Amino acid sequence: TSSHAMKETEGVSFVSDIMSVSVVTIEKDASVYKAAKIIMETAFNHLPVVSKDNVLVGIVTAWDISKAVSQNKFDLVEDIMTRKVITARGDEQVAVVARRLDQHGVSALPVVNGGNHVVGIITSDDISKLFARRH
């Protein structure tokens, strides 16, 4: 939008400017093994977990799978996922989201729309890349 374009020149970036829209999700009744396979194939560390109708219900990460290994727990994604997901909106400022990542000690936030459907994902890698462009 033109208001975005204007703000860009003032140095304000929005989540929608830098998020990945090609986010790969997984269903909660998938196996941990399948999640591991998707993480390997996509080189993503974070998979939003969605219900059949694509509503966000959790998040599973390479770290959760590593934790499952250390506990010998290899059942379903829903057994190892985090249910209380911290999210972002596309129209939020990147700096606000960077503070949210830090506050919660996480590296990625699924980006959701009003219906809690996943429309993207923003990671500290994306924000680091923006830092590189700005400095």
Add this chain to the structure above:
Amino acid sequence: TSSHAMKETEGVSFVSDIMSVSVVTIEKDASVYKAAKIIMETAFNHLPVVSKDNVLVGIVTAWDISKAVSQNKFDLVEDIMTRKVITARGDEQVAVVARRLDQHGVSALPVVNGGNHVVGIITSDDISKLFARRH
């Protein structure tokens, strides 16, 4: 140093200003299981792998362990680690290191001294945090 302090006021940050110095390392003949346990306990995603004399010889991450799960491969850290490690120096500018992370598609760089000993680790989380402070 005073030159650092001066540059700080000009908005230039160095790796040594924001890296973690309490970096946890692992030896290459440790088990994948042990690496998974350390990653779970420390909440670090990236473990530099070091020789007995603390020289950097690889890196193993939660992503590598997730990959090992998908391949049913649970032997030693040296079987799953990445040997060609991209590193940083403490006196490099953060922006330079942010570009290096992006170029190589990784989220963390061990920080080494002249003898290739690990003195810290810098992650895209650290850089995202710096972005949050600056904007």
